[in-house]
Amino acid sequence: MKKLGLALLTLAAASAPANASTVFMGSYPDKMLIVDEATGTVKDRITLASGLPTSMRISNDNKKIYVTTITTSGIEVIDTATKKVVNSFSLNTPTTRYRFNGGVPDPSGRFFYTTLQKFEKLQDRWLVSPQMFAMIDLTKKAVTRTAEMPEEDTRNPNAGWRTGYMMSKDGKTLFLIRDKVLIVDTADLKVKDRLEVSKPEATGIEGVSFGGGVETLRSPTEYVSMFTAQDPYIRNKVYGVGRFNLATKAFDFRPIGPAPVGGGMGGLQVSKDMKEGWTVVTQEKVGNKRCEFWHLDLTTNLVKNKAEFPCRSRFQFGISGDTKLLYIYGASYDIEMYDAQTLQHVKTVDLGNDTTGAGMIITQ
Template structure:
């Protein structure tokens, strides 16, 4: 990281030659109680704190064209749309009314930016009680600022008590198909909000492995046409658990995965960050959750599916994992007032940036 000061001779020469330096990246992070932090990634300085009128941010999703960030909030069940160029809120509304409330987390905009697709529950206040709806697929009109279409989630798809809260959403390039990725991939027609297909990834053909489950997807979407995530799996015979990288192609609906090695015992793996050329990956491994907790970075070679190097770092009770826009640094943050920065190749600590705000679980998004 370079400190502000006199420009080096090389930089002056570049300017004299007419070379325009790359634009600095901007980092967006949700924070309590109703703020979106806007940071200059090069310096770590907080440049702005945007107030979200609908309350506490719980998830963020950037559009495929990188021009808008869609934030869902929990305080009043709202949506905030941030323009990445101006770094300002351009649309803000709450779905809740005195007699009607909604509960949802995350979702995906359609390619036009006019509609937001999600899974939600509706709570209606009657004279003597609250009437709770089943889980529903829903379309939120971002112009009318209201839920305009819903369809009940079929019973076989709503048995998970966390339905809608641990679901990853992807949208086809033409906006006609919605993919809900959790224990399986559910393929929905956006016009009718009906499930057209259920693709079982838990028992891939001819692999000798079953019980495959996706983890969280790559936070910075490198390829909007492909869902990439960590996965865990076990063989059907002696139940040995392994981990690897899984890829789901939205166009062909093909699931491809490559096991890397034995899954950590007594812990878990959190998140996956991938280099722009998709050749390197990083994840965080937590060993022994109770009593003797250890946290490690694992640096993966995705061309050979081998671990390049590992390094332990100080654990936090709760944290999230991210990567800088240029792929040179790894971030540990969340449930705290700071970001810990590490070198992506050596996995060594670089510095700690004080944010001045307690960050939420909404994650981070980095734009140019």
């Protein structure tokens, strides 16, 4: 009888589902979707009081998600355990507005650092500020400190909108990663150094550009990204994986192969053991557009296999929490799921909401 009881308990434990992952996704007009990753079911839709989500950032301890919104220039903080909004506010007032996208919290979780512009309504016109570094106090729910960005750092037309934000472990240094790396002292919001990684030394290449950061490799000390580069002689373009170490400020670029002609590469996802990688390649953007998955062996820097998939006019690329499925989503009501090894279509999940460009965050 004891053996039978033990066998039943063992069977029950074996058949019990593992800790299911939860997917957080922004959607129109003011919702955060809470999706059960195992079933693809939308478990909840959280209304964000400050409006449309445009970016998400998870804290280093995975306990909080910081969402920036564009409707009223707000910040929403979501507790990943309870899946509830624990802080919500808008920066805009009837006479003052802000424009920003993304940012990073400090280790204490009280301050949020970003770059922004301020618009003040005067009697006869709107006064537009230059691009500024900013510290937002999440307790006071206000911008409490700003510093004007040097003119040489505002020449990038996408400054503030295509920027990777990282914070040092001690909260004393802010890193802005784009065409170069800006190192900003959080005490006075002044640029104390600039790293021209676009022209790394002793590599035989120039024109290195950052792609999207790798969320699965995100850590307090390293920024990992897909890069493209070209040599200075015959302008051949190659792509590879680059790592920027926040502590040592060292940049490491490892080429993988020729970059696609007439298109681009979007995102990089990696397996948990960091031995495999996946990216999306778009060939011929105009007229004859083709989209492919490229499956990479990161130990040998070789392409393992490729597969074409139906293009969308615009989309985002992600990977499941167990790295077994690849996701194509965005500007639509669904997620297309593909097997990460065979690159073949598995299923389509209907979300019932049009998702925004805020991306997705997966938690256990």
